[in-house]
Amino acid sequence: MQGVARNFFTLAILYALCGMALGLHMSITHDHAQMPVHAHAMVAGWLMSAVFAFFYHLVPAARLSWLAQVHFWVSAVSGVMLMVGLYFLLAGNAAVEPIVAVGSMAFYAGMLLFAFIAFSTMHKPAVSGSDVYLDGTDVGRPVKNSPTR
Numbered sequence: 001m002q003g004v005a006r007n008f009f010t011l012a013i014l015y016a017l018c019g020m021a022l023g024l025h026m027s028i029t030h031d032h033a034q035m036p037v038h039a040h041a042m043v044a045g046w047l048m049s050a051v052f053a054f055f056y057h058l059v060p061a062a063r064l065s066w067l068a069q070v071h072f073w074v075s076a077v078s079g080v081m082l083m084v085g086l087y088f089l090l091a092g093n094a095a096v097e098p099i100v101a102v103g104s105m106a107f108y109a110g111m112l113l114f115a116f117i118a119f120s121t122m123h124k125p126a127v128s129g130s131d132v133y134l135d136g137t138d139v140g141r142p143v144k145n146s147p148t149r
């Protein structure tokens with residue numbers, strides 16, 4: 001795994017460790033007030049970041065675009081704003097609401113950017129004479145000496 005793919009997978013693991021620790025804390029204390037933060041850390045953090053990581057790993061042309069770097073940083077910064085802000089909001093600090101609002105909208109903007117990157121890369125044609133599409137996937141030509149299935 002390289003570049004943006006590796007960055008996203010590192011971020012995913014950090015979310016999983018923090019989110020599961022919060023889940024354990026909720027279970028042990030029988031206080032589930034932070035359940036939305038745990039659920040978002042696990043799903044919007046761990047699962048979404050892992051999906052982005054594997055997409056960029058499997059589609060090399062997508063991770064080479066500078067837009068992929070922008071996607072990573074928008075997602076990482078807005079995700080932390082959203083989840084840390086939500087934690088303090090649920091703990092009773094109403095003053096952090098604007099941070100949660102900006103984080104949420106920026107997180108959505110990151111997803112819009114990913115939609116653009118994914119759609120534009122997936123629909124690029126194969127380069128003539130090449131064995132791979134621009135996105136790095138094989139055009140389907142049989143590989144020499146490989147067993148046929």
Ligand code: HEM
Binds near residue numbers: 032
């Ligand atoms: C150490 C592991 C984990 C612990 C101790 C834990 C604990 C909890 C607890 C105590 C709740 C609150 C339940 C409630 O108040 O109704 C919860 C909710 C939730 N957890 Fe976890 N969890 C863990 C791992 C995960 C993982 C791996 C995921 C997803 C990848 C996840 C996703 C969710 C979601 C989506 C909810 C919200 C469910 C709902 O809306 O009722 N959790 N978890």
